[in-house]
Amino acid sequence: MKENVYEKEKIYMGRLPQGSDVLVSLGEIAKKNGIKSGQIQLIGAVQCAVVGYYDQDNMVYKTLRLEGHYEVLCLTGNISLKDEEPFIHAHVVLGDAKGICYGGHLMEGTRVFAGEYIVREFVGEEMKRVFDEKTGLYLW
Numbered sequence: 001m002k003e004n005v006y007e008k009e010k011i012y013m014g015r016l017p018q019g020s021d022v023l024v025s026l027g028e029i030a031k032k033n034g035i036k037s038g039q040i041q042l043i044g045a046v047q048c049a050v051v052g053y054y055d056q057d058n059m060v061y062k063t064l065r066l067e068g069h070y071e072v073l074c075l076t077g078n079i080s081l082k083d084e085e086p087f088i089h090a091h092v093v094l095g096d097a098k099g100i101c102y103g104g105h106l107m108e109g110t111r112v113f114a115g116e117y118i119v120r121e122f123v124g125e126e127m128k129r130v131f132d133e134k135t136g137l138y139l140w
């Protein structure tokens with residue numbers, strides 16, 4: 001088990017472009033700033049969403065497509081390196097017009113209506129993902 005300790009951080013605050021893909025845009029922020037380990041937070045609204053659920057028995061993601069508009073009540077995630085590239089792992093809780101929530105592993109296909117992010121870069125040793133046979137996932 002690997003654990004890194006960081007004593008310095010750099011914080012980025014901003015807004016994602018309307019119509020952009022949430023996951024892709026967050027990845028671009030990480031790449032542009034060379035973030036090798038960090039934390040993500042975002043609130044706002046999306047025009048549609050795609051979230052995943054990891055089927056532990058079959059070791060595959062099941063995809064849930066949510067058409068329509070949702071509030072992003074909570075998006076939390078991390079940045080680390082996978083194959084030497086910044087990789088975003090984020091989970092999201094979305095609320096509909098009645099306040100009913102859906103959520104899951106953030107996937108491509110989630111479109112920004114408005115998205116305010118705070119990204120924390122942890123300065124120091126990079127965090128890397130490697131394939132884990134027990135889960136079928138790339139983990140720290």
Ligand code: ZN
Nearest residue numbers: 089090091105
């Ligand atoms: Zn996940």
